[in-house]
């Protein structure tokens with residue numbers, strides 16, 4: 001064995017020279033290791049890009065955020081769905097390769113779904129008992145939104161039972177604090193997302209800054225005291241923003257949102273795209289193609305996304321990258337350049 005020169009080469013070189021019985025000086029060896037590592041990294045990235053191309057990944061594509069209200073047998077408004085309709089809504093999503101993610105996962109860019117699949121955000125407004133009612137041992141009542149979602153998920157492997165519930169003081173019909181804590185706690189324990197929908201469900205348009213902060217802050221405080229959760233997002237009642245959109249995003253110590261959702265009328269931009277505007281994220285009303293819903297509700301948009309697959313968000317299955325056709329590069333948001341995987 002040759003003489004080892006102890007210099008400031010660091011641990012890597014020392015380790016390399018300790019194991020090396022060949023004639024290469026340790027400096028060359030370290031350089032080789034570095035080159036090898038870099039080459040390996042590059043090869044891995046090429047393989048990832050090839051895979052992304054194969055599954056037609058487009059993580060700058062659009063995401064449908066669906067807006068549900070009550071799930072009841074006898075709908076009284078077009079916002080309501082029957083349990084049968086709701087089940088069919090979910091079954092269509094499963095059939096067409098959608099996987100539910102939460103609003104929080106969307107706005108924070110943690111879209112962890114398999115390659116080739118499309119994210120969908122299921123949102124429920126107004127915290128009605130038809131969305132979640134638990135029996136005395138904590139099992140959701142049949143035909144509530146949560147029970148149906150869990151059932152469809154169980155029958156369709158890979159279809160995650162994930163959703164976001166936008167809560168008002170209605171608290172799923174619970175008036176006793178302990179019961180409110182049980183219900184919201186159940187959502188938290190079972191991986192559901194809780195969002196802010198203002199305390200009294202008021203139209204925030206034209207209200208004073210103080211009133212806006214009071215409406216959003218008081219329910220945020222209550223949700224936090226019941227669950228320890230600080231909601232990440234808000235759904236603006238009637239989709240109406242206050243005079244300054246920022247008022248709904250940040251308010252004192254009470255709330256600090258990363259997304260504000262509207263009530264219409266298009267699919268949303270990917271959070272990785274420059275087209276994404278966190279203070280005004282559109283949602284889609286769930287409804288067949290009729291009347292006012294001929295063009296801008298869920299059936300119409302899901303049909304459109306199906307026939308325009310290049311417009312739709314398709315995952316590459318890797319949560320640490322943002323994969324997209326190279327041509328779309330100008331649309332990648334600066335914050336995500338490090339994650340970028342163009343192909």
Ligand SMILES: [Zn+2]
Nearest residue numbers: 125126237238
């Ligand atoms: Zn509402």
